[in-house]
Amino acid sequence: xAARQLLAFIVFSLIQAxxxxxxxxxxxxxxxxxxGLSVDVPVAVFTEDAGAPEGGIAGRRFFTEDRRADLxxxxxxxxxxxxxxxxxxxxxxxxxxxxxRVTSRFFAVSSIKDGRTxxxxxxxxxxFMNCILINYPAAEDRQWDAxxxxxxxxxAP
Numbered sequence: 001x002a003a004r005q006l007l008a009f010i011v012f013s014l015i016q017a018x019x020x021x022x023x024x025x026x027x028x029x030x031x032x033x034x035x036g037l038s039v040d041v042p043v044a045v046f047t048e049d050a051g052a053p054e055g056g057i058a059g060r061r062f063f064t065e066d067r068r069a070d071l072x073x074x075x076x077x078x079x080x081x082x083x084x085x086x087x088x089x090x091x092x093x094x095x096x097x098x099x100x101r102v103t104s105r106f107f108a109v110s111s112i113k114d115g116r117t118x119x120x121x122x123x124x125x126x127x128f129m130n131c132i133l134i135n136y137p138a139a140e141d142r143q144w145d146a147x148x149x150x151x152x153x154x155x156a157p
Contacts, residue, residue, distance in 0.1 A: 025147065032058045035075035037130035040154035042147055046071050056131070069136035069144070071151070076122070076129045084124050093120075108152065112138045119148055125157040 025042035032038075035058060046062035050070070053061045059074030078087060084107040099110040108121040117138045122131040132155055136144050 027150070030060065030073055032073075032075050032130075034058060035128045035130055036125050036157050037073070037075050037128075038154075038156050039073055039132060040150055041071065041073070042151075045069075045147060057128075069134070072131075072133040074131055075125075076131060078124070078127055078129045081127065082129075084122065084129075087122065087124075087129055106155075115139070117141055117144070119152070121152050121155055123155055123157055130155065130157065 026044045027040045028043050030039050030041045037059075041062065045064060046069075047065045048063040048067070050061040050063055053059045053072045053074045056074030056076050059072065061073075062071045063069070080086075082090065083104065085102045088102065088107045088109065093109055094111065094113065097109050097111045099108070101108045104124075106121060106123040108119070110117065110119040112118075115138050116135050119134045120131065122129040132151055134144075134148055134151065
């Protein structure tokens with residue numbers, strides 16, 4: 001019985017370690033009403049408001065307190081109504097992308113550059129691409145997985 005309890009404790013601890021940062025963080029919805037963008041933001045993680053981002057018609061940029069990680073949320077005009085694949089190609093992403101998923105509704109790309117993991121997702125929304133970009137130390141990938149996943153999956157439309 002003691003071995004079973006120990007095993008259950010270890011499994012529960014591993015699950016909590018994997019989802020802990022995302023579950024423990026306080027989350028708030030950030031929205032841009034003009035474009036329909038909304039996304040969950042862990043406000044206890046991204047505590048520093050860095051103002052409006054470059055290259056978008058609306059949005060915000062946030063940093064962690066130690067500035068090791070950042071989150072950019074923005075809507076970009078898509079007046080040509082490009083598909084996510086065409087829009088991504090026009091962005092001219094760097095070579096060597098490690099993760100790439102493109103559908104008719106969104107694209108998501110990720111890689112590592114200069115010891116930092118970057119993740120970019122853009123959802124097609126009428127005349128806009130609603131986007132998030134997250135950068136964090138590559139050595140901390142495991143700690144960021146749950147946070148990046150929740151932010152990405154909450155991005156709407």
